[in-house]
Amino acid sequence: MRPGATARLAGAGMGLDLPLILKEAGLTALVVFALALPLFGFRTVDSAGGLDVAYRFDWVAAAVAVAFVGRALLVAMRTLGGAQRARPGEGLLARAGRAFYRHTTWIGAAAVAFAVLLPLLPFADRYVIDIASYFLIYVMLGWGLNVVVGLAGLLDLGYVAFYAVGAYSYALASLHLGLSFWWSLPLAGALAAGFGILLGFPVLRLRGDYLAIVTLGFGEIIRIILVNWYSFTNGPNGISGIARPSFFGLAFSRSPGPGEVAFHEFFGLDYAPVHRIAFLYYLILGLALVTNLFTLRIRRLPVGRAWEALREDEIACRSLGLNPTNIKLSAFAIGAMFAGFAGSFFATRQGFISPESFTFIESALILSIVVLGGMGSQIGVVIAAFAIVVLPEWFREFQQYRMLVFGAAMVMIMVWRPRGLIAHRDPTVRLHAGGEAGR
Amino acid sequence: MMALPDAAGEALLEVEHLTMRFGGLVAVNELSFVARRREITAIIGPNGAGKTTVFNCLTGFYTPTVGRLALRHPRRTYFLERMDDFRIAQFAGVARTFQNIRLFPRMSVLENLIVAQHNTLMAASLFSVAGLFGLARYRHAERAAIERARYWLEKTGLTPFADDDAGSLPYGLQRRLEIVRAMCIEPVLLCLDEPAAGLNPRESAELNRLLLAIRAEHGIGVLLIEHDMSVVMGISDHIVVLDHGSLIADGTPDEVRSDPKVIRAYLGEEEDELPGDVAADFGRNHGEGQA
Ligand SMILES: Nc1ncnc2c1ncn2[C@@H]1O[C@H](COP(=O)(O)OP(=O)(O)OP(=O)(O)O)[C@@H](O)[C@H]1O
Ligand SMILES: [Mg+2]
Numbered sequence: 267m268r269p270g271a272t273a274r275l276a277g278a279g280m281g282l283d284l285p286l287i288l289k290e291a292g293l294t295a296l297v298v299f300a301l302a303l304p305l306f307g308f309r310t311v312d313s314a315g316g317l318d319v320a321y322r323f324d325w326v327a328a329a330v331a332v333a334f335v336g337r338a339l340l341v342a343m344r345t346l347g348g349a350q351r352a353r354p355g356e357g358l359l360a361r362a363g364r365a366f367y368r369h370t371t372w373i374g375a376a377a378v379a380f381a382v383l384l385p386l387l388p389f390a391d392r393y394v395i396d397i398a399s400y401f402l403i404y405v406m407l408g409w410g411l412n413v414v415v416g417l418a419g420l421l422d423l424g425y426v427a428f429y430a431v432g433a434y435s436y437a438l439a440s441l442h443l444g445l446s447f448w449w450s451l452p453l454a455g456a457l458a459a460g461f462g463i464l465l466g467f468p469v470l471r472l473r474g475d476y477l478a479i480v481t482l483g484f485g486e487i488i489r490i491i492l493v494n495w496y497s498f499t500n501g502p503n504g505i506s507g508i509a510r511p512s513f514f515g516l517a518f519s520r521s522p523g524p525g526e527v528a529f530h531e532f533f534g535l536d537y538a539p540v541h542r543i544a545f546l547y548y549l550i551l552g553l554a555l556v557t558n559l560f561t562l563r564i565r566r567l568p569v570g571r572a573w574e575a576l577r578e579d580e581i582a583c584r585s586l587g588l589n590p591t592n593i594k595l596s597a598f599a600i601g602a603m604f605a606g607f608a609g610s611f612f613a614t615r616q617g618f619i620s621p622e623s624f625t626f627i628e629s630a631l632i633l634s635i636v637v638l639g640g641m642g643s644q645i646g647v648v649i650a651a652f653a654i655v656v657l658p659e660w661f662r663e664f665q666q667y668r669m670l671v672f673g674a675a676m677v678m679i680m681v682w683r684p685r686g687l688i689a690h691r692d693p694t695v696r697l698h699a700g701g702e703a704g705r
Numbered sequence: 706m707m708a709l710p711d712a713a714g715e716a717l718l719e720v721e722h723l724t725m726r727f728g729g730l731v732a733v734n735e736l737s738f739v740a741r742r743r744e745i746t747a748i749i750g751p752n753g754a755g756k757t758t759v760f761n762c763l764t765g766f767y768t769p770t771v772g773r774l775a776l777r778h779p780r781r782t783y784f785l786e787r788m789d790d791f792r793i794a795q796f797a798g799v800a801r802t803f804q805n806i807r808l809f810p811r812m813s814v815l816e817n818l819i820v821a822q823h824n825t826l827m828a829a830s831l832f833s834v835a836g837l838f839g840l841a842r843y844r845h846a847e848r849a850a851i852e853r854a855r856y857w858l859e860k861t862g863l864t865p866f867a868d869d870d871a872g873s874l875p876y877g878l879q880r881r882l883e884i885v886r887a888m889c890i891e892p893v894l895l896c897l898d899e900p901a902a903g904l905n906p907r908e909s910a911e912l913n914r915l916l917l918a919i920r921a922e923h924g925i926g927v928l929l930i931e932h933d934m935s936v937v938m939g940i941s942d943h944i945v946v947l948d949h950g951s952l953i954a955d956g957t958p959d960e961v962r963s964d965p966k967v968i969r970a971y972l973g974e975e976e977d978e979l980p981g982d983v984a985a986d987f988g989r990n991h992g993e994g995q996a
Binding site (some may be wrong): 567568569571572574575578579581582583584585586587588589590691693694695696697698 | 764765766790791792793794795800801803807808809810811812813815816819820821823824826827830843847851854855858864867868886887890
């Protein structure tokens with residue numbers, strides 16, 4: 267809303283300002299009309315003679331009416347609620363948030379315990395564990411991107427590129443060099459970090475929107491190279507038959523190859539496919555936890571503080587002798603490294619990768635996890651990843667409306683909690699013990 | 706940063722023929738002056754005189770069009786006009802504050818002061834690797850950094866706010882925090898851009914005390930841009946006056962105060978005859994400042 271209108275709303279107090287409401291609602295209805303006319307109003311239908319245009323002006327009218335009434339109600343509610351909001355009482359959400367981060371440590375510990383026990387729980391069938399490991403990939407990616415976006419404040423829209431680099435480096439290393447998963451993992455991390463630095467150099471001077479555009483371009487370049495470098499990456503057909511990870515050399519298969527020992531034979535269990543799925547789950551859980559611990563730790567180290575300082579004010583950083591080049595490159599490299607790890611895991615979990623898994627929408631998804639969760643917040647990322655990755659999976663029946671709900675949820679969060687779900691930030695070091703409760 | 710010889714008043718910064726042009730605009734023109742150790746050198750002048758531009762040249766944010774900026778350390782001389790901004794802070798030891806405060810608003814007050822000690826901590830933590838594994842070497846360094854921060858917080862009365870977000874401090878405290886944050890890099894030259902702007906008289910008196918203490922106890926040179934004459938006349942040892950980018954006076958507060966060119970520049974009067982009462986007012990204001 268325009269500042270003038272806000273001021274008048276606040277000033278109006280208890281009374282209903284009818285002309286204002288009508289004006290606001292009318293404007294909104296106008297915008298909706300302009301949008302709905304081409305989107306809803308015309309439709310192509312198959313007919314005997316080819317394509318025909320059908321008109322659905324009733325839809326347009328409905329949309330305009332809904333927008334008008336909705337906006338009018340919203341403005342009216344704000345006008346009436348203005349007086350209440352001015353009172354010192356806080357919103358329920360804010361209070362819940364406060365209680366939440368006072369107990370962050372406990373909640374985090376409980377979440378980890380739950381995650382560790384999950385495969386043993388009665389309801390955890392193959393499907394649940396599989397979704398859980400899919401979810402953890404995004405948690406890990408969110409934590410990795412959080413370093414770049416949340417801590418260092420560098421808006422990166424091409425994060426999926428590093429994920430792709432990790433996935434392809436494992437796939438190719440296992441295919442051509444016969445490297446095992448455990449050997450490829452550091453390789454993939456290092457390669458992705460290298461690409462992170464490579465991307466970092468040209469964008470050193472860029473910030474905000476410009477940086478976002480260039481990183482977006484970088485993500486696309488990597489994907490297009492993967493599609494077109496047929497001799498190396500097998501192009502759009504992707505790479506299949508990627509080696510599965512073994513449990514310290516024990517394979518997860520019913521009938522292991524000659525000279526191999528299978529996991530179930532070694533432990534005297536009956537063969538069950540869920541073993542491999544549970545193992546993959548623990549693998550990504552471990553990787554994600556390493557990412558988390560690493561980030562928590564590095565936040566308290568000079569590098570981490572320098573990242574946050576850079577996010578806050580680059581000029582001030584320079585004036586204090588912090589080399590912005592090193593700080594940015596280290597953020598890009600470390601963020602990319604975690605994406606590389608996650609990419610390797612993705613490749614081994616799927617057994618098949620193709621450039622289609624690394625489109626821009628993945629970057630957008632990971633970025634929205636970070637932004638929704640609250641930039642820089644570790645637990646926020648988990649919650650947001652749950653909301654964005656797992657919930658849609660549960661509500662598969664409503665497939666059609668997923669994006670609609672997703673968009674609406676995004677808008678609501680940005681209206682009510684513009685800094686993300688968990689916007690709270692704890693200082694990395696305190697002078698006075700006791701912290702929050704002390705005051 | 707290094708042991709300073711006791712000799713007071715020894716030349717610390719020599720600015721020679723500094724010129725900064727922006728296209729056709731000459732923001733600083735052939736400026737030369739010397740700032741000494743253990744002295745507060747004020748740079749004054751009307752709005753747009755080029756004072757901030759001088760700071761930006763000194764701290765590497767601008768590369769001067771012409772000129773030499775020599776910073777004398779006991780064992781070597783740094784030529785600032787050739788150095789990157791962050792290297793000037795890191796190696797030459799020039800710290801600055803900004804006309805519009807530039808803190809790290811969403812970091813705590815203490816963290817602001819710790820970030821300022823980044824390079825020391827970075828070396829102690831072996832580029833953070835030692836810190837990652839929690840080695841003692843880094844823990845000691847961090848404790849020392851916190852102690853240094855505590856020293857400055859206590860000196861400025863900021864201790865109770867140490868764990869608050871820097872952005873949530875009242876304006877006057879933010880100004881003070883920015884100054885002590887600059888001190889945390891252990892500079893040899895401290896450049897303050899209008900530190901008293903927006904302060905009330907009590908806060909500005911506290912600022913005077915802080916600056917005098919820094920000069921006395923830390924033996925560094927201070928460059929001070931200020932419009933508030935009570936601060937300038939009260940604490941500076943030496944004043945450089947700029948107008949339209951050129952030096953128009955250079956001397957002690959007393960010399961500068963009675964300089965007709967300075968009075969004219971400040972009152973924007975082109976003619977020689979000044980209204981008598983205005984000139985007297987100007988002088989009286991300055992006199993009050995020194996008292
Ligand atoms: N980056 C720049 N590009 C173009 N012109 C600039 C730039 N920086 C400063 N100037 C110009 O140089 C002149 C001097 O500016 P400067 O900020 O140094 O003045 P100042 O003495 O600090 O003034 P104030 O007392 O208002 O802070 C002004 O005319 C200004 O517009
Ligand atoms: Mg200025």
